[in-house]
Amino acid sequence: MKHDFSELKLDRVTRRFAGAGGKAFNALDELSLIVQRGEFICLLGPSGCGKSTALNCIAGLMQLSGGSIWLDDTRIDTLPPEKRGFGMVFQNYALFPHMTVARNIDFGLRMRGNSATEIAPRVARALKLVQLTGQEHKLPGQLSGGQQQRVAIARAIVIEPPLILMDEPLSNLDAKLRIETRAEIRRIHHELGRATIYVTHDQDEALSLADRIVVMKDGKVQQIAPPPEVYAQPANLHVARFMGYRNVLALDVQREDGDHIVLNGPDISLTGVRKQPLRNGKAAVAIRPEEIVMGEGPGGANTISARVRNIEYCGRDSLLDVVTASGTVLHVRAAGAAALGDSVRVHVPVDRVLVYPGE
């Protein structure tokens, strides 16, 4: 068990499961990733994308079907979880119900054979870090969800693991507590200065926490990039959809001009930026609702005429559904006043129309 490291390397980590009808499928397909000391990595994807499988493989709770995991020069995928010494925070916290908060937190230290004089100050420090000082003699059942959550974090970090693994730790908390605890997790990560791998299906969580996001789908990595890049430049249509590009339009390619593509639909003509090589003249463009601007574009470029079909008031702005003459629906986030049935003209900047191969 090491207490410090410089990098964790996942080399084509694969996990197969027996599926229906005895057909094996890859829940995790050749995940390769190098995590540096100090990094916060988010594995992001819809349920069933293999992100939790990846985490369990790293923790040692699941055996690999292929590939290897290295902590610097030590191969660790052959070690049982208790020999890896990574801290893990589980989705349902997995606190030991028969032990007090203090006993839960010092469990890892007791298992390592630390003496009582060593344990006490470390537990006190961990309690302070998660702001639970004074609660050490309670049983987990007497704590609120948010407190249980913080006990689970304290229990994982008190052993000072090189790597902390978190499996959707905020999914059981209410919205307010989720945002508060999110900030706590980021702060604790910085204080410890080790590495964190965090699994979530919530893109806001991933964007706000991560140094790098690993977007996954069907066991395969779709994109590994820092949050601004995943947000603004999704590598493919799956990532775009997942990152909130709600408008995906199937259009025909009319002309390619370097990376700029001119596309046509029945009553839509758009110029966009190519993100992936195109084939056979079909394309899908992805546009965020908040990047569509009310009014005509400069010189009438990238402008669409439509009628307002639905308005959802969201406070700071409204979410409009506008429909073109041929029936194409666009979701638009707009601050201005619009009424149902209004005829509107909207436009999108060329660099915010992302062009992917058609499906």
Added chain:
Amino acid sequence: MSATSAHLARPAFDRTLLLVLPATAFMFLLFVYPFLYGLALSFDPKEGGWLGNYKHFFTTDNQWPTIWTTLKLALPATLINVGFALPIAYKMRVKSRYQRWITTILVVPITLGTVLIAEGMLTYFGPKGWLSQFLQFAHLYDGPIRLTHNYWGVLISLVISGFPFAFLLILSYITGIDPVLARAASTLGANPKAQFRHIYLPLLAPGLAMCFCLAFVQAYSVFPSAVLLGSPAGPTRVISIAAYEAAFEQYDYSLASAIAMIMGFVQLIIVAAVLSLRNAFYRGPVSGGKG
């Protein structure tokens, strides 16, 4: 309080409570009344004062030792059943291809009943039974094998009939413990042995105590196998045989009731002792947080 709020408050009498009446009547007629009748009967002996039956039991040489004779059978049988059921049930907690088969095989004896088991054992373990014939044929052991009509015959039969019961009970307790707890312990450095000791055992303790009590009560009231497989006049003259003789050979229902009361009292003492031990352990939900 206004009329509307009184209307919204809980009604004075909840009529769904009436649903407990049939069960209460059943309990009263088939358990409480016979018990109280027997208790009263035991204080109304054929001869002597109101404690005459109890005096008779504790001063007669073939009566009072039956308490120990029965304890000597029931306690080891219970310890064996719970002691073996625990590790096997622990192994069976993970779903596997063999789990269902092994569970089925282990549970089959529960369907047989004590008399059928006794018959089978007489054929198998008897002096001319398959076991002794096989051992002699294979020259593994040439001496006489005495496993029936003595203490061992009754003990084996108590294990065969009691084990499935203990096993199923413990299995249901174990599978109720969230396996994520053991996984969490493993990421904190607990090897499988430590996971059992620090996670499973403390969470199981109340269940084990309960299982011990039920298995013990069952074993202490042993009757058919003590007659069929033991030596009912000697080392396996258990307390229920004494009660049976009083009731159906001497036709002294009053004495038989007194013996039954003594038997219940001994069971109660053991159960109370074990359950008070149980209070030393954590009792509560066995999952690790929000599900």
